[in-house]
Amino acid sequence: MSPTDLSPADRAPGTPDAALLTVRGLRKSFGANRVLDSIDLTVDRGRVLALIGPSGSGKTTILRCLNGLELADGGTIDVAGELALDFAQAPPKKQLTALRDRSAMVFQHYNLFPHKTVLENVIEGPVGVQKRPRAEAVAEALALLGRVGLSDKKDSYPFELSGGQQQRVGIVRALALKPQLLLFDEPTSALDPELVGDVLRLIKELALEGWTMVIVTHELEFAREVAHEVAFVDGGVIVERGDPKELLRNPQNERTKQFLHRLLFPF
């Protein structure tokens, strides 16, 4: 793989679409508050799943469970048929680390490391954790930064960048980990409206290049255009799921209808 190639490492041409991620019966409570109630979902290799729903519905918690930032209380997560976690009991630490290794997350508030330059942010995982040769990791990082138009910012600190630039660095940091699965947690919600476009365009490019992604978003137009499937989450359950164009135009469930209506006619 050439360093400028953004496409996922493990997706050989002609690989039949098989489930990369299978989640069954995922449950999570914070104290008495049940946040996730038996979530089932499947994402095939190279497909994009968009999670939509009101705030507090549990969609961000789903992502956080997929990256091991939250420990689910029950259910199973299976990645590529190679890694199977059962949360009936707390899984061993090794499995959680393996889960994290296979996915990478882009945060709503970027969460770049403020005391490290852009380049250092990107290579922290590959060099510091994955122990890949520094020269190779730097070359790849620079190529990725070039792809998102930030070559000249490699020695800048995050505070010197706009929100849109920071989020693109956040995406590059995730890509540099060479994950099988990309997780986006409302990647444009903290951005000024005029900066949203650049980030969405980049995510769309990644989708077209065959990355497997789960995206929590409020950008319905974007979900319609980029996602292969949309799931509407409310009250900790997936209320309705389906083809984005179909679901967004013609929702079947009453709660989905209300939610979409509120987004289309906010006042």
Next chain:
Amino acid sequence: MTESTWQLLLDSLWPLLDGAIRGTIPLALASFAIGLVLALGLALMRLSKRPWLSGIARGYISIVRGTPLLVQLFVIFYGLPSIGVVIDPWPSAVVAFSLNVGGYAAEVIRAAILSVPKGQWEAAYMVGMSHRRALGRIILPQAARVSVPPLSNTFISLVKDTSLASLILVTELFRQAQEIAAFSQEFMLLYLEAALVYWVICLALSSAQGLLEKRLDRYVAH
């Protein structure tokens, strides 16, 4: 001021500076260095989810902050020999000051660690770091920046507190002043002169603090 007063001022300056260079400054530096290591350990214990660990740290900090430094110093130097533990003046002073700084700085470091946003831990875990690695590479460097002003305060207080070591026979700045004052009977002159030397040391420390803050602030928006 008579000529002889000037002469005494000049003559006593070197012994006072000598006391600072061989007593006050190394005493403060050694105690601060050891105290900081202790403080980091205590801060991490205090943040631990294990109740017994955080309990020990909490108790220690409470005792150190709740008792006078002079009493701590006397317990170590004059008290311990009665149970068979005899420690020389200098090491006694270093032990007492280190334990004291450890207690105070622990709270500063704990607060600084807590001031780093939770998202930094999450991003560190996301790129695959262990808890320990996240702490060392992501959290502590950011906490260090926040804790420079309060830790500088602790250090400056410590420099002045080392004058208490004169009471356990450590030769340092203030003890030198006391001895010359007793000999010459020029109390006002010698104690003011000692005060001046302390002040100059602390001025130097304040400007060092400024430089350090500036350096650590290079990645923060102004």
